[in-house]
Amino acid sequence: MKQKSEFPIYKPEYQDHADSRLIAQPSDMRMGATKIKNRMARKVFIETYGCQMNASDSELMAGILTQSGHQTVTDIEDADVILLNTCAIRENAETKVINRLEHLNHRKRRESNLVIGVCGCMAQHLRDKLLEAAPYVDIVMGPDAYRNLPMALNAVVSGDPYLGLQLDKGEDYADISPIRKEGIRAWLTIQRGCDKMCTFCIVPFVRGRERSIPLNILKDDVERLVDEGFKEIVLLGQTVNSYHDGKHDFGELLWSIAEVEGIERVRFTSPHPADATESMIDAMENSPKVCKQLHLPLQSGSTPVLERMRRTYTAEEYRKLVQKLRERIPQIALSTDVIVGFCGETEEDFDKTHTLMEEIRFDSAFMFKYSDRDGTLANKMLDDDVPEPEKSRRLNEIITLQEHISAEINQTKVGTTVPVLVEGNSRRDNEQYHGKSDTFKSTVFPKENAQIGDIVNVEIHSATAHTLIGQIS
Numbered sequence: 001m002k003q004k005s006e007f008p009i010y011k012p013e014y015q016d017h018a019d020s021r022l023i024a025q026p027s028d029m030r031m032g033a034t035k036i037k038n039r040m041a042r043k044v045f046i047e048t049y050g051c052q053m054n055a056s057d058s059e060l061m062a063g064i065l066t067q068s069g070h071q072t073v074t075d076i077e078d079a080d081v082i083l084l085n086t087c088a089i090r091e092n093a094e095t096k097v098i099n100r101l102e103h104l105n106h107r108k109r110r111e112s113n114l115v116i117g118v119c120g121c122m123a124q125h126l127r128d129k130l131l132e133a134a135p136y137v138d139i140v141m142g143p144d145a146y147r148n149l150p151m152a153l154n155a156v157v158s159g160d161p162y163l164g165l166q167l168d169k170g171e172d173y174a175d176i177s178p179i180r181k182e183g184i185r186a187w188l189t190i191q192r193g194c195d196k197m198c199t200f201c202i203v204p205f206v207r208g209r210e211r212s213i214p215l216n217i218l219k220d221d222v223e224r225l226v227d228e229g230f231k232e233i234v235l236l237g238q239t240v241n242s243y244h245d246g247k248h249d250f251g252e253l254l255w256s257i258a259e260v261e262g263i264e265r266v267r268f269t270s271p272h273p274a275d276a277t278e279s280m281i282d283a284m285e286n287s288p289k290v291c292k293q294l295h296l297p298l299q300s301g302s303t304p305v306l307e308r309m310r311r312t313y314t315a316e317e318y319r320k321l322v323q324k325l326r327e328r329i330p331q332i333a334l335s336t337d338v339i340v341g342f343c344g345e346t347e348e349d350f351d352k353t354h355t356l357m358e359e360i361r362f363d364s365a366f367m368f369k370y371s372d373r374d375g376t377l378a379n380k381m382l383d384d385d386v387p388e389p390e391k392s393r394r395l396n397e398i399i400t401l402q403e404h405i406s407a408e409i410n411q412t413k414v415g416t417t418v419p420v421l422v423e424g425n426s427r428r429d430n431e432q433y434h435g436k437s438d439t440f441k442s443t444v445f446p447k448e449n450a451q452i453g454d455i456v457n458v459e460i461h462s463a464t465a466h467t468l469i470g471q472i473s
């Protein structure tokens with residue numbers, strides 16, 4: 001075990017939740033509350049990086065800004081405030097944002113009143129270091145401080161940067177109405193933060209402790225979403241199936257959301273294998289509205305590697321869980337996440353991952369090579385000792401394997417009929433629609449008389465590794 005000292009593991013700093021709802025938090029500002037002045041409506045453009053949780057947070061930020069009289073715009077050229085909602089999972093995600101900031105600074109030199117903010121996980125991860133790298137940034141704000149965005153916009157008029165970096169165990173934004181784009185699929189955050197502490201992951205340090213939004217509030221949200229025309233709800237959380245609001249668990253939540261009149265489909269992402277309870281499996285098996293599709297992150301097929309990752313399950317437990325899911329829900333489609341080249345991963349460990357992927361035959365997979373991140377437990381405790389070319393070789397091997405398996409599985413759909421929720425025009429052909437099957441497979445077919453939002457039966461004529469192609473039957 002190495003002893004690294006150059007980057008400390010960030011100790012999350014929490015504030016009392018009651019304080020976070022105050023209009024001004026002097027301890028969280030570089031200027032006094034008395035300097036807040038020149039309140040004026042701003043035109044804000046939000047640029048989103050990273051995962052679906054961030055996309056959902058951008059909708060939340062738009063809701064907070066709109067409620068306080070500001071306007072969000074879809075053309076960056078119209079904006080006098082640009083907020084980058086960032087990701088910290090990988091180093092290249094941060095490099096991309098730094099490059100983007102340099103580009104935006106050219107514009108700021110011409111437009112002195114342009115406000116640039118960095119929000120989200122990278123802001124929480126880099127903190128003051130971000131201002132060293134990009135001193136022209138006006139707002140640095142972590143995921144638990146978005147409620148203070150209007151205050152931050154007022155505060156920066158004096159030219160001082162605003163830092164909002166306290167984590168808040170009680171902040172769930174349950175009272176905020178996000179502003180969503182029109183569509184048929186709405187993403188609904190049901191839980192924030194994570195208590196799992198996987199050693200490779202920065203999330204618990206930048207998003208804080210797990211907290212769930214009460215079921216009755218979520219149900220009201222879903223009823224509103226139905227009124228707005230949404231047909232499919234995707235429940236979101238870092239470990240979405242560990243949801244518990246003190247009275248109701250995740251299975252109860254699934255049943256409850258699926259019962260809302262007008263909802264056609266309910267999905268969720270991303271569950272943790274250790275929290276795949278009987279209650280969750282029962283709802284997936286027996287509620288017709290809960291889709292028969294599960295993204296179940298594996299990460300490694302080797303138990304010693306899983307232990308070093310602190311994933312809290314063994315390869316054998318994962319294998320048994322998949323068996324159980326397939327016994328109970330035979331048509332289930334499974335996808336996963338896999339990391340190769342994690343600290344200490346031997347050729348034998350890698351072979352176990354490869355073998356487990358061959359055995360389980362996931363419908364699809366997101367595959368990565370491990371990259372060391374400052375601030376994680378692995379960075380502090382473990383050696384990133386698998387050589388880069390070796391990581392690349394292992395990654396290429398599993399990508400080739402998975403492409404082959406995905407193509408084979410999709411071929412088995414040829415000749416079958418699948419229910420598809422129509423989402424919109426196909427990217428390549430305006431005469432065709434695209435949509436997702438119940439098992440989340442992208443499907444393309446001629447429009448005929450179908451309308452966006454309809455569920456149609458599509459007979460599959462051909463398939464690639466990523467798409468089913470057919471005709472309404």
Ligand code: SF4
Pocket residue numbers: 194195196197198201202203204238239272
């Ligand atoms: S479960 Fe693990 S990988 Fe997922 S967000 Fe939590 S710490 Fe990160």
